[in-house]
Amino acid sequence: MVTTNKEELLICLQDLCNLFNVGEDIKIEHREIDNIDKITNEFTFASSDVTHNYSWTYDIDKSLSELRKKSLRKRKVANELYQVLSKELNTTLAWGSLTGVRPTKLARDLIEYGEMKEHLVAEILERDYFVSKDKAELVASILKNQKCIIRNDNLIDIYVNIPICPTRCVYCSFISSELERVKNKVDDYIDAVIKEINSVKDIIKNKAYIVRTIYIGGGTPSVLNEKQLDRLLSEINFPVSEFTVECGRADTITDEKLDILKKHNVTRISINPQTFCEATLKRIGRKQKNSEVLDAYSKALVRDFQVNMDFIAGLPGEKLGIFKRTIRTALELYPNNITIHTLSVKKGAELKNNEQKLEDRDVFKMVDYAEKTLIQNGYKPYYLYRQKNQLSDLENVGYFRDNSICMFNIDSMEETNTIIGIGANAISKRVYNLEHKIEREANVKFIEEYIARIDELIERKKQFYK
Numbered sequence: 414m415v416t417t418n419k420e421e422l423l424i425c426l427q428d429l430c431n432l433f434n435v436g437e438d439i440k441i442e443h444r445e446i447d448n449i450d451k452i453t454n455e456f457t458f459a460s461s462d463v464t465h466n467y468s469w470t471y472d473i474d475k476s477l478s479e480l481r482k483k484s485l486r487k488r489k490v491a492n493e494l495y496q497v498l499s500k501e502l503n504t505t506l507a508w509g510s511l512t513g514v515r516p517t518k519l520a521r522d523l524i525e526y527g528e529m530k531e532h533l534v535a536e537i538l539e540r541d542y543f544v545s546k547d548k549a550e551l552v553a554s555i556l557k558n559q560k561c562i563i564r565n566d567n568l569i570d571i572y573v574n575i576p577i578c579p580t581r582c583v584y585c586s587f588i589s590s591e592l593e594r595v596k597n598k599v600d601d602y603i604d605a606v607i608k609e610i611n612s613v614k615d616i617i618k619n620k621a622y623i624v625r626t627i628y629i630g631g632g633t634p635s636v637l638n639e640k641q642l643d644r645l646l647s648e649i650n651f652p653v654s655e656f657t658v659e660c661g662r663a664d665t666i667t668d669e670k671l672d673i674l675k676k677h678n679v680t681r682i683s684i685n686p687q688t689f690c691e692a693t694l695k696r697i698g699r700k701q702k703n704s705e706v707l708d709a710y711s712k713a714l715v716r717d718f719q720v721n722m723d724f725i726a727g728l729p730g731e732k733l734g735i736f737k738r739t740i741r742t743a744l745e746l747y748p749n750n751i752t753i754h755t756l757s758v759k760k761g762a763e764l765k766n767n768e769q770k771l772e773d774r775d776v777f778k779m780v781d782y783a784e785k786t787l788i789q790n791g792y793k794p795y796y797l798y799r800q801k802n803q804l805s806d807l808e809n810v811g812y813f814r815d816n817s818i819c820m821f822n823i824d825s826m827e828e829t830n831t832i833i834g835i836g837a838n839a840i841s842k843r844v845y846n847l848e849h850k851i852e853r854e855a856n857v858k859f860i861e862e863y864i865a866r867i868d869e870l871i872e873r874k875k876q877f878y879k
């Protein structure tokens with residue numbers, strides 16, 4: 414019997430070709446032959462950028478779970494293709510043959526399936542997946558810092574999405590509306606979100622779920638006015654020890670809003686400078702002053718919030734020196750968490766790829782400088798993820814100091830726990846740890862449609878968590 418279920422696999426191979434900048438004439442053919450005790454996979458690969466046609470054949474044990482078979486097949490052929498392209502084009506990639514969003518999750522899976530010993534993580538990623546020494550060691554140290562993971566199907570996280578921002582930053586490709594455009598719909602949106610929260614309370618009760626963390630993200634949830642914030646937070650009354658609200662844009666933070674967050678037991682907020690260079694802020698359309706960031710930060714410290722700060726390496730017009738200054742300033746402020754993103758230039762953003770070429774050369778050094786300097790100053794990396802189109806194929810890394818890890822970030826990136834997503838464009842995940850299975854369901858993307866279809870979405874969610 415011949416089967417041709419290959420979409421996900423071909424996307425992975427195409428991604429690898431894109432990372433090598435191989436031309437658009439790639440031909441990848443795949444055939445699966447289902448035998449008695451094994452599945453034989455045959456591949457052929459051809460492109461004008463490589464001088465030969467290649468073909469590989471693999472057998473995969475049929476007794477493995479579907480998920481395992483899929484993953485093995487993908488890894489085997491990605492490794493072969495990586496070796497061909499690397500040799501023919503005489504170049505290597507920082508993440509080797511790994512194309513996925515979550516390299517740390519892949520390493521954890523290998524350990525849990527008994528295919529890799531934890532103390533050999535760096536060595537095996539380097540040897541078998543061609544990951545650079547630096548990145549392989551980064552993965553190994555992140556796994557060590559994720560010991561707080563508890564795999565339990567009843568332990569869940571809640572995510573609430575507020576996809577509204579004061580204004581739009583040019584690099585951003587997240588779905589989020591400018592406040593000015595949707596200001597007449599915000600109250601209706603909060604009403605719909607509250608309706609969904611209340612239906613989630615029933616699900617939690619029926620399933621005997623224990624809520625471990627809450628994360629309100631976006632967008633910029635702190636763009637809501639005091640009354641809206643208070644109304645929303647009054648409904649999210651699960652007793653948790655970690656409760657984060659994104660207040661990324663310092664220009665949205667007021668004493669009164671922080672008092673409201675405190676009143677509702679929020680423990681952690683994000684105040685995101687992205688850079689401390691005001692000329693860059695102007696260039697990226699981020700209407701924010703350093704004085705506002707400092708002011709918001711001191712207001713947060715007075716109220717004893719844990720604070721995360723996001724930065725982006727490779728912002729338009731920034732050279733290494735400016736980025737280094739930003740990191741040094743961040744260290745002087747010494748927030749509990751620092752997240753270093755590498756600029757990703759995506760379709761949905763105003764900023765386009767060809768405007769970005771110059772920065773590409775420096776970005777590798779920026780990310781390396783941030784990692785070394787933060788570690789020297791007492792921070793440790795605790796989660797990592799990759800996005801498409803990141804400069805130099807780099808990644809985003811979250812760092813913490815002392816014991817201030819954000820558990821939600823780990824759970825959502827490592828996909829170890831169920832997450833109930835509430836609000837427009839929120840994604841819910843149901844994790845079945847024993848079966849090694851994850852199911853996902855997304856709410857509709859835009860707030861107008863979310864408001865209009867809230868009852869139907871609530872019904873769908875009930876079925877999803879049945």
Ligand SMILES: C[S@@+](CC[C@H](N)C(=O)[O-])C[C@H]1O[C@@H](n2cnc3c(N)ncnc32)[C@H](O)[C@@H]1O
Pocket residue numbers: 578584585586587631632633659660661662684685687723724725754755756757758759762
């Ligand atoms: C979903 S955004 C929400 C944060 C909040 N709205 C803000 O801008 O401060 C989370 C983070 O993603 C990062 N980010 C957004 N767009 C990015 C891009 N194109 N490339 C790299 N990082 C990006 C920024 O550091 C941002 O703080």
Ligand code: SF4
Pocket residue numbers: 577578579580581582585586587589631632633661662
């Ligand atoms: S980076 Fe943050 S503030 Fe800027 S548009 Fe994106 S989500 Fe909104």
